[in-house]
Amino acid sequence: MRRWIDRLRAAYGGGLRHVLLMLVCFAVAGWVVARLAGEPTAGxxxxxxxxxxxxxxxxxxxxxxxxxxxxxxxxxxxRRGAGPARIALLNHLRAAALAAALLFLVFLPGILGLTPDTYRAATGQERVSYLARWLAVTGVLFLISVAWWAIRWARWRRTPRPQ
Missing domain, CATH: 1.20.5 (Single alpha-helices involved in coiled-coils or other helix-helix interfaces)
Known part of the structure; x- marks a missing residue:
């Protein structure tokens, strides 16, 4: 059995779990395609x-x-100096930017003020501007992210390191 798995890894580049996971993913994708085949809006x-x-x-x-x-x-x-704090700051900023970008994509029509008639027909209410709300949420996301980084950085600075 071990030789077979070693040959699979050499030929495929991944382990048995990866192959099984990919087969499950392809099965789910195939099921979705089969469900959409009869759907008139599939194109x-x-x-x-x-x-x-x-x-x-x-x-x-x-x-x-x-x-x-x-x-x-x-x-x-x-930031001049060692990297852990610099890398952590970069990753904290990336996380906030990713969340803000995803929110922007989800609420794009409302943020840009597109299709107010569709909104009114769907909700029965007048459309309000999402731009100010999105900017506020984005600011809060970055504020939380930087505060979280500052707390982690302060802990890192207090931790004694071997010399």
Whole structure:
């Protein structure tokens, strides 16, 4: 049995658990495709999926890769010395930025003020501006993230290190 697993790892590049997990994922994806095959809007969903993949790869990825590089340079320039605190700050800022970006994508029509008639038809209420709310939530996310980093950094500074 061990030789068979070693051959699988050499040929596939992953272990048996990874192969089984991938087979389960493909089975679930196949089930979803089979369910959507009879769906009249399946073509539109496929178009949106392909469009989202292309928009991510050609537009969004270069934007957030450039922003991350700038953030990395800014954190490096602002902090001289050992890396754990600098890396932690960078990751805390990344987490807040990711949460803000996901909220932006979810509430994009409301933030940009698109389709007020659709909102009114769906809810029976007038649409309120989501931009101020999104900015407030984004500010709170960054504030919590930086406060969490400051607490961790203060603990790290108090911890005695062997010399």
């Amino acid at each position: 539109r969903m496929l178009l949106w999926f392909v469009g989202a993949a292309v928009a991510h790869d050609l537009v969004l990825f270069p934007i957030y890769a450039t922003a991350d590089g700038g953030l990395r340079r800014a954190v490096r320039a602002g």
